[in-house]
Amino acid sequence: MADRRLAIDQLTKRYGDTVALDGMTFDVRAGEIFGFVGSNGAGKTTTMRIALGVLAADSGEVRWDGTPVTLETRSRIGYMPEERGLYPRMRVGEQLEYLARLHGMDRPAAVRAAQEWTERLGVAARRGDEVQKLSLGNQQRVQLAAALVHDPEILVLDEPFSGLDPVAVDVMSEVLREKAAQGIPVIFSSHQLELVERLCDRVGIVRAGSMVACGTVDELRSGGEELLLVDAPGAPDGWAAGLPGVTVLPAQRGRTVLRLEEGADDQAVLAAALATGPVREFTRSRPSLTDLFRHVVSAEQTVGAGEGQQ
Numbered sequence: 276m277a278d279r280r281l282a283i284d285q286l287t288k289r290y291g292d293t294v295a296l297d298g299m300t301f302d303v304r305a306g307e308i309f310g311f312v313g314s315n316g317a318g319k320t321t322t323m324r325i326a327l328g329v330l331a332a333d334s335g336e337v338r339w340d341g342t343p344v345t346l347e348t349r350s351r352i353g354y355m356p357e358e359r360g361l362y363p364r365m366r367v368g369e370q371l372e373y374l375a376r377l378h379g380m381d382r383p384a385a386v387r388a389a390q391e392w393t394e395r396l397g398v399a400a401r402r403g404d405e406v407q408k409l410s411l412g413n414q415q416r417v418q419l420a421a422a423l424v425h426d427p428e429i430l431v432l433d434e435p436f437s438g439l440d441p442v443a444v445d446v447m448s449e450v451l452r453e454k455a456a457q458g459i460p461v462i463f464s465s466h467q468l469e470l471v472e473r474l475c476d477r478v479g480i481v482r483a484g485s486m487v488a489c490g491t492v493d494e495l496r497s498g499g500e501e502l503l504l505v506d507a508p509g510a511p512d513g514w515a516a517g518l519p520g521v522t523v524l525p526a527q528r529g530r531t532v533l534r535l536e537e538g539a540d541d542q543a544v545l546a547a548a549l550a551t552g553p554v555r556e557f558t559r560s561r562p563s564l565t566d567l568f569r570h571v572v573s574a575e576q577t578v579g580a581g582e583g584q585q
């Protein structure tokens with residue numbers, strides 16, 4: 276059980292001249308929440324659709340627990356498609372029961388599961404309403420219920436948080452944590468990077484159809500450069516210039532921003548700052564996931580420009 280994983284291995288996919296996936300490779304372990312991020316068109320939806328089996332890769336393989344994903348595995352995946360996939364005129368409860376039964380549940384179990392998930396996700400009062408009469412956020416709650424109602428072994432969710440109010444975000448986060456704690460691999464895509472940073476055990480950043488950075492948020496951040504923010508209000512301009520191993524960057528809100536080389540002595544910087552007068556703030560800072568993401572995206576623009584010249 277401990278080593279079960281959803282392995283995405285060297286996927287490629289083209290749509291005509293567009294390369295959607297170019298050797299996409301990563302895995303999601305049982306019991307972890309994996310955040311899948313990347314700019315628009317980077318290949319997240321294509322990867323998830325291939326993982327689910329609704330789209331075929333040109334090459335590469337998706338395995339669950341060491342075995343290529345089959346129709347049978349597919350029925351054990353809970354999937355939330357980006358384009359959403361509910362029947363607008365069907366009532367919420369009936370729809371969830373129907374989906375549960377499609378996945379092989381008997382009628383009483385399907386009714387029970389539909390009740391449980393609508394209650395859990397705060398849409399129990401809407402069970403008798405047609406899906407199309409619900410607000411978009413509530414439709415999304417029902418869509419998550421649809422992904423969960425058959426008690427899946429794997430969760431693949433395409434932008435499950437987009438458009439949700441903060442309370443629904445909390446409920447959705449809690450459900451994903453609970454599912455991961457039960458040993459289910461959970462992968463979701465999102466552009467809400469603060470949420471991803473908070474919720475995910477590991478994060479993969481995708482660029483132009485392949486994985487360019489993957490790890491825990493701490494691992495990704497430790498690969499980024501470390502900055503030092505110093506607030507020394509009485510210091511003259513240029514006070515930090517010439518300190519060994521230190522590069523002075525543009526100031527931010529009155530604070531001096533310094534980039535330290537590996538092994539540079541921050542205490543020498545502090546002593547130099549104190550020599551100018553009082554020091555109100557002295558903080559080491561790692562880049563946020565948003566900073567790392569921007570870095571990756573700007574690399575993408577450089578790559579794109581290079582490709583255009585070929």
Ligand SMILES: Nc1ncnc2c1ncn2[C@@H]1O[C@H](COP(=O)(O)OP(=O)(O)OP(=O)(O)O)[C@@H](O)[C@H]1O
Pocket residue numbers: 290293294295313314315316317318319320321322357
């Ligand atoms: N059915 C299709 N026909 C042609 N091109 C497609 C099709 N689906 C996706 N693409 C292209 O494949 C690439 C990857 O798209 P994909 O939807 O996987 O990206 P994404 O990372 O999910 O983007 P977003 O964050 O905008 O949802 C894009 O260049 C997109 O235009």
